Amino acid sequence: MTTIVVTGIGATSPIGGTTRDSWSALLAGASGARPIEEEWIEKYEIPVTFAAQALVRPEEVLERQEVKRLDPSSQFALIAAREAWADAGSPEVAPERILVDYATGIGGLWTLLDAWDTLREKGPRRVLPMTIPMLMPNAAAAAISMHLGARAGARSVVSACASGTESIANAYEHLQLGLADVVVAGGTEAVVHPLPIAAFASMQALSKRNDDPAAASRPYDVDRDGFVLGEGAAALVLETKEHALARGARIYAELAGGSVTSDSYHITAPDPEGSGAARAVIAALEQAGATADDVTHINAHATSTPVGDVAEFEALKRVFGDRVGEIPVSATKASTGHLLGGTGALEAIFTILALHERTAPPTINLDNQDERIPLDVVTSPRALGDGPQLAISNSFGFGGHNSVVAFRSYDD
Template sequence: MNATNRTVVVTGIGATTPLGGDSASTWEGLIAGRSGVSALKQDWAVDLPVRIAAQIAVEPGEIIARPQARKLDRSAQFALIAAREAWADAGFTAKAGEDAAIEPERLGAVIASGIGGVTTLLDQYDVLKEKGVRRVSPHTVPMLMPNSPAANVGLEVGARAGVHTPVSACASGAEAIGYAIEMIRTGRADVVVAGGTEAAVHPLPIAAFGNMMAMSKNNDDPEGASRPYDQARDGFVLGEGAGVVVLESAEHAAKRGARVYAEALGQGISADAHHITQPEPSGSGIAHALRNLLAGSDLKPSEIAHINAHATSTPQGDVAEIKALRKVFGEDVDHMALSATKSMTGHLLGGAGGIETVATVLALHHRLAPPTINVENLDPEADADVVRGEARVLPEGTIAALNDSFGFGGHNVVLAFRTV
């Protein structure tokens, strides 16, 4: 196989989410159909129109030593926790160079964030106003940089093949993983740590999203607020956390005897060129991304048994995605078990593609599709096989799964994985 068409596999997974402090507890929560959404108890939330969010289950301060944590924005803390788990899960025992299984020059890191160090920026501005110039942290700039999570993960593992930070709103995490696949496929790296992170549970983003009418205001029922495909859906619920995978060339993984979760088939990318925040209503841009995925891989629609949908619980977005699936796959959609895991985790923005890739890979590995919760009255326009009630066993044999991610600005990214 030539260096421009190498097979890529997933050998490690890691996560910290509203459902659990690692990938195992997160997966357990997804399969159980447990909501990670709760009421905001902070004093600053009292006067907000939206007073619910999917907050992290395990605070990073319980895991990262204080001297290091105080130099990291919350988004970088999440990324580091998820990356450490994924790195160890892949079987690496030290950073590149110290672990003889990987050379630093053959290791990359691609960690995305849609918003970056927003809490650092806003908190330090408050310090500046209230306490003066001298009290502003000298760590502020490296903490607020959007590439801070990627840079810190790269430092942690010793990545020298390239450290990158795609920023494409809520498609950022998926685009990071797609970029990482290409780094390996084209021979730039043998191993890449990739994913997405976000930490934007703060009054300003919540107020802004709320005033856009993008978020659910179902404050009286936090656990039932995120309800993709339900006729009464009224917007997404903000979540926080990170999801990271270790991607590796199949040859490199076999050489070191690594366990393989799934094959990473590739990505399909497109842009709507329609509106800064609204999806193209017919799903044509998403359909173009799906066709690009098929054109760039050996994936057959008949192989696709599962889709982890973007499905944020917005009236237009949920339906546009299904229209796109119908445009490209036709009746084959009837045999694709569709899961909307944001019903449980909330919407992690730039971290969504990361944690949902973890969920997609685990769904293939365990042959189990998570349920979509809170769907009491299915929208008739949600013309697909939405997994509801309880988890669904997936078919035997070779099957594939998609992870869809879309973002403000019209960014569309679709990732595909297959059983091994």
């Protein structure tokens, strides 16, 4: 098997406008959850009045024409991809050897619903001609591919909250098959909008801590009551180790393996026994040529929902057995909120940086750990040690989608 490595990372998140700012804020225990300062909260009597909105707005970074022609989800994606590409040294690669595999859970929701409002209020002639290109789920992948001149492919994954992780798992396969020399993978989401918030609240998925947003996302805590909706994007530049070394690239970590499975259980609820999720972890480790005993760190999906956190623990217990309580676990959604289709890519970057800097990031807001989830949860930055490290990042989504990626530390 060919060794695949990470040479560039980029992100715009609720806790930072760049990867480094996001990582620094994460280590400092920041929370991206804040009250939503929009008139529609009161107008529509939205029951949840806060979210983890991107800290730096796209219009502060992009050109005016880019903002006008891209849905917010694609705006975030382009910002993250540009940072990742620059971070990788802006590789000089033939366009036919650059591939984009980029994900979203929902796509251009703002564009779709704004266009519907325009149609109802002003008629069909006022609907913008760019509406369809802006709302389609592949718009982010298309925007990135056009910016980079990527002609090996522009693929899109749409598998709910597993989307970003699945795109990275796909990138591993693309490179193993020799379909490209460089792949840009990741995920984005921008749905802090009254309709999704009302819908998620209706299904009892969101935390309702309107009086204390910063403490609302509480993975593993006995008082957890749902996730915090987040927005933003992340992107990774991936290539073979041989290609990276030939051009003198800096290497953050090895992408050792990835996997995708499905529960076939329920449209929203996870399999309470965690069998599908466990198979995903095992498959990723097998692809990495590793065993459960090799894992030294876990970035958990850990949305802070009463049922989901327990189901993920059951999955991890199936894989790691009695050792499950000895592996340092970070639940970073406590800080960033849940970016849906973008969350797996952002958490993959946090996992990569944990290995690169030998530091597991903290999980905030854990005051009273649920005794049904006896994990070793990292609550302040923790050193991972000097030896070889292997970490996994888990993502699970509505529809029973499971995706896991495994990263290995890299030493020159």
